[in-house]
Amino acid sequence: MKKDNSEYLITRDNNIYEVVIGLEVHAQVISNSKLFSSSSTTFGAEPNTQVSLVDAAFPGMLPVINEYCVKQAIKTGIGLKAQINKRSVFDRKNYFYADLPQG
Amino acid sequence: MSEITSQTLTELVENIKNKNISSEETTKAFIKRGEKSKDLNVYITQDFSSALNKAKDFDKNPNFELKLPGIPIAVKDLFCTNKVKTTAGSKILSNFIPPYESTVTQNIWNEGGILLGKLNCDEFAMGSSNETSFFGNAQSPIDKGLVPGGSSGGSASALAANLTPITIGTDTGGSIRQPASFTGTVGLKPTYGSCSRYGIVAFASSLDQAGPMSKNVKDCALLQEIISTYDEKDSTSIDFKRNEYSKDLTSNIKGKKIGIPKEYRVDGMPKEIEDLWTKGIEYAKVCGAEIVDISLPHTNYALPAYYIVAPAEASSNLARYDGVKYGYRSKGENLIDMYEKTRSEGFGDEVKRRIMLGTYVLSSGYYDAYYLKAQKVRKLIKDDFDEAYKKVDAILTPSTPSAAFKIGEKNNDPVSMYLNDIFTVPVNLAGLPAISIPAGLDVKGYPLGLQIIGKAFDEQNILNIAYAMEEKIEFKNKITDWWIK
Numbered sequence: 001m002k003k004d005n006s007e008y009l010i011t012r013d014n015n016i017y018e019v020v021i022g023l024e025v026h027a028q029v030i031s032n033s034k035l036f037s038s039s040s041t042t043f044g045a046e047p048n049t050q051v052s053l054v055d056a057a058f059p060g061m062l063p064v065i066n067e068y069c070v071k072q073a074i075k076t077g078i079g080l081k082a083q084i085n086k087r088s089v090f091d092r093k094n095y096f097y098a099d100l101p102q103g
Numbered sequence: 104m105s106e107i108t109s110q111t112l113t114e115l116v117e118n119i120k121n122k123n124i125s126s127e128e129t130t131k132a133f134i135k136r137g138e139k140s141k142d143l144n145v146y147i148t149q150d151f152s153s154a155l156n157k158a159k160d161f162d163k164n165p166n167f168e169l170k171l172p173g174i175p176i177a178v179k180d181l182f183c184t185n186k187v188k189t190t191a192g193s194k195i196l197s198n199f200i201p202p203y204e205s206t207v208t209q210n211i212w213n214e215g216g217i218l219l220g221k222l223n224c225d226e227f228a229m230g231s232s233n234e235t236s237f238f239g240n241a242q243s244p245i246d247k248g249l250v251p252g253g254s255s256g257g258s259a260s261a262l263a264a265n266l267t268p269i270t271i272g273t274d275t276g277g278s279i280r281q282p283a284s285f286t287g288t289v290g291l292k293p294t295y296g297s298c299s300r301y302g303i304v305a306f307a308s309s310l311d312q313a314g315p316m317s318k319n320v321k322d323c324a325l326l327q328e329i330i331s332t333y334d335e336k337d338s339t340s341i342d343f344k345r346n347e348y349s350k351d352l353t354s355n356i357k358g359k360k361i362g363i364p365k366e367y368r369v370d371g372m373p374k375e376i377e378d379l380w381t382k383g384i385e386y387a388k389v390c391g392a393e394i395v396d397i398s399l400p401h402t403n404y405a406l407p408a409y410y411i412v413a414p415a416e417a418s419s420n421l422a423r424y425d426g427v428k429y430g431y432r433s434k435g436e437n438l439i440d441m442y443e444k445t446r447s448e449g450f451g452d453e454v455k456r457r458i459m460l461g462t463y464v465l466s467s468g469y470y471d472a473y474y475l476k477a478q479k480v481r482k483l484i485k486d487d488f489d490e491a492y493k494k495v496d497a498i499l500t501p502s503t504p505s506a507a508f509k510i511g512e513k514n515n516d517p518v519s520m521y522l523n524d525i526f527t528v529p530v531n532l533a534g535l536p537a538i539s540i541p542a543g544l545d546v547k548g549y550p551l552g553l554q555i556i557g558k559a560f561d562e563q564n565i566l567n568i569a570y571a572m573e574e575k576i577e578f579k580n581k582i583t584d585w586w587i588k
Contacts, residue, residue, distance in 0.1 A: 053203060057423040059196065060183045060205060060302040064338050094422045096442050103422025 029069045036063035057101035107132035108265040112174065112322040115268050119172050126165070126173025126217070130158035133175050133219060137266050142586040143242045145261040147180045148188045148221040157217045169215030170329055177267040179258045180221035181228055182208045182313070183302040187218065191304040192226040192236040192254075195424045195431045195449030205302025206337070207271060207313045207330045214329050219267060223257030226451045227421065228278055228306045230254050231523040232513065235453040240510050243286060244582050245549055249507050252282030258316055259286040263580060269317045269326055273303060275310045276409055277503075277527025280539035283316055284502035284552025287541040287580035289323045289569070290316045292527075294559045295534035296341035299334035307416035308339075310409075310531045320540065320570040324348035327562060346563045354571040357391035361555075361568070362495035366402035367526060369504065375545045376501050383499055383542055383553040383572070390571040395495050399487040404480045405529040410521060411464050411477035412532070417454075418461025424449065456517065485533040492558050497565055500526050502539040502552035526554060536562045540569045541578040548581060 008019045034041055037054040054061045077084050094103050107129055110118070118124045134151045154175055161173035183189045183201040190196045204212075212218070223241040225233055233241045233256025243251040244264035251260040255272025259282035262270050272279040274292035283290025291314045298313040305311060315326035328348040334340040363384060368377075384394055426432035426445030433448050435441030450458070464473035491498065504525055513520045530537045536559070539552040553572070557565035 056428050058201065058203070058429065059189070059191065059199065059304045059423075060201075060300075062301055062337050064336060092419050094419055096422070096425060096439070098427070098438055101423060101428055103419075103425060 029072045031066060031069050031072065033066055035066050035069050055101065057103070108136050108268075110268065111318050112269045112325060113319075115174055116170070116172060119174070120167045126158040126161040126175075127155065129173065130154050130175040130217060130219070133266060133268070137219070139587045140264060140266055143244060143260055143264055143266075144239050145223050145241045145257040145264070145266060146177070146220045147190055147192070147223050147238050147257070150187055150218050150220045154217050154219050161215065161217070166215065170325065171211065171214040171216040173215055173217060174268060175217045175219045176211060177219040177222050177258075177261050177270055178208055178211075179224050179255050179270070179272050181224055181273050181304045182271065183304065184208055184218060184221065187221065189221065189304070190238070191228070192224045192238060193450065193454070194237040195445070196304070196429075197237065197431060199430050201302070203302060206299035206332065206334045207303065209302075210330050210332055211271070222255075222261050222270065224272075225254035225256065225278075226454050227304065227417070228254035228273055228275055228311075229417070229453050229457055231277070231281060231520050232508070232510070233257065233282075234510065234514065235451055237451060242510075242586065243507055244586065245286060245507065245580075246547075247585060248510050249549070250285065250510050252285035252507060254278040255282050255290075255316065259283055259288055259290070262286070262288050262316055262318065263582060264586075265582070269315065269322055271313055271326070271330065272316050273306075273311055273313050274527075274531065275306050275312075275413060276531050277524040279314045279316060280502050280527050280537060280552070280554060281523060283539045284541070284554075285507035285550065287550030287578065288316055288318060289320055289538065289540050290314065291323050291327055291538045291562070291566070292530065292536060293327065293331060293562055294341075294536045295531075296339055297331045297345075297536070297560070297562070299332065299337040299340050301334055301336040305420040307413040308420060309416060310413060312531075320538075320566060320573050321349060321352060323538070324352045324566045324570075327566070331562075341560075343560050348563055348566055351563055352570055353567050354390070354574055356568050356571045359392045359497065359564070359568060360395050360495040361387050361392045362395050362397035362491050362498040364397050364399045364402065364491070364498060364500065366399050367500045369525065373505055375506070376504060376551065379543045379551045379553065380499075380501050386542075386572045386575045387499060387568070389575055390568075392568070397491045397495060397498070399484075399491060399529070401480065401483045401487050402529060405484055405532055406521065406525055408477040408480040408484070409524070409528040409532060410460070411473050412481065414457040414461035415465050415474050416461070418458045418465065421450075421454070421458055453517070481532045484529050488529075488533045488535060488556075496558070497561075497568055498556040500554045500556065502526060502554040506545040506547070506549035506551055530554075530556055535559055536565060538565050538569050540573055540576070541580065542572075542576050543578070544581075550578075550580065
């Protein structure tokens with residue numbers, strides 16, 4: 001808890017809490033191809049014309065991160081005066097959804 | 104000239120280059136023997152007529168500069184092959200025909216290799232005996248009713264039975280080295296990142312590596328130099344300087360320091376394995392190597408850590424098999440019902456067991472206790488090897504804790520089956536290269552293998568040590584052709 005930030009403190013049931021708010025922002029990166037495959041991201045294209053073997057989760061297909069999207073993310077971070085981490089890690093979540101070919 | 108099918112890869116290449124035999128003759132010989140060997144059940148898919156056409160095409164316009172000039176080769180059915188059915192030994196992919204080629208197999212075809220067919224394996228490479236295959240157990244040519252090991256069991260059988268001059272497998276916890284050990288053949292698991300995983304049906308992505316299987320070390324070195332390439336399509340492929348492993352091969356290993364880890368002397372180790380190891384140490388000394396006692400203190404925790412990490416990754420990798428896009432699909436009342444029926448009917452018992460294990464150890468509340476802990480153990484195992492390699496150049500151990508067992512012998516006891524991987528699993532967890540070479544026979548005449556573990560990217564060194572020891576061991580496989588009528 002930081003000092004001199006009393007405006008972020010609230011008291012409930014005789015306990016003091018610091019208010020910390022995080023935002024989860026979903027925004028599409030402006031790029032020509034998808035984040036983990038080389039498929040096009042052109043808006044308004046015919047259905048199923050921008051699906052690669054990676055997107056469709058074919059056996060043995062591997063995601064490769066789009067370097068341009070990483071650069072865009074770093075630029076965004078710099079623009080927001082945020083700290084840029086030198087190391088990033090991905091975790092997978094699994095759901096059986098109709099629109100999630102990888103599961 | 105000896106019979107075509109009993110020649111080594113090196114001999115075949117030489118004979119084709121010198122025009123003593125044609126690619127067509129060679130391919131025909133392996134096809135003929137394959138057709139007489141149905142009892143071994145090594146093939147899931149035979150691609151014989153196509154192979155013969157390719158061989159004829161090669162002979163019409165031969166390129167003898169290639170490293171595998173018109174050489175027919177059968178491969179494990181875990182490698183996706185363009186327009187040729189690829190099943191991973193599973194019902195759920197029993198009708199799957201990929202419209203693409205794995206990088207490793209493409210490398211083989213680029214050097215003139217010709218696909219003979221796809222070889223039996225444990226379902227999704229999960230097994231140590233080939234018994235979990237949906238297509239039935241591949242038989243070992245060593246003896247009737249004997250398992251060839253697994254998961255690359257069909258590959259090992261086909262190779263030992265002279266149905267293919269060389270082959271490739273995949274190794275997640277021992278799946279190349281254990282079947283090589285059981286069938287008197289050579290098998291190399293390369294460093295993680297050496298061979299591209301692109302187009303290989305995934306089991307546990309942080310452990311899977313493809314590698315060569317062969318009748319001798321020289322052939323192994325040649326195939327490794329062909330299949331190991333940097334590949335942008337696999338983000339874990341590593342761009343390091345690869346040797347010309349067969350050209351750089353030497354049996355001069357004078358002064359090399361070889362470590363003997365005391366923790367591998369496990370309780371209840373059969374005397375014949377103990378004796379084999381002692382014999383191996385003597386051979387290494389005769390070759391001029393220096394033997395050093397070392398310790399890998401966390402060895403005991405490797406198997407439990409592996410059986411958390413591997414199922415966890417498998418449960419995620421296998422989530423894609425839902426009956427929607429390709430493969431087997433069952434009829435359901437609605438989407439969820441279809442998913443459930445497809446996966447219930449499409450996967451076998453061992454695959455289901457590992458998906459459940461993996462899902463459990465990744466579930467919230469258990470993640471820290473199991474998965475995170477296992478990852479920490481994995482780091483300690485890697486540190487053990489790093490520490491040992493300050494003192495030695497390579498490590499010598501037995502490949503397996505026993506010789507091959509009978510089909511059905513361990514069916515009701517998954518843990519006893521898992522124990523088969525005890526000497527091979529630490530290598531995968533640490534991402535290191537290791538080779539198994541045949542080194543002796545047990546009392547029943549079944550082959551036993553020795554494992555040489557190397558430093559990361561030091562395939563050349565373990566190939567050299569294996570090459571030197573092979574010369575001294577002079578192992579001969581006893582294949583009686585009992586299955587040929």
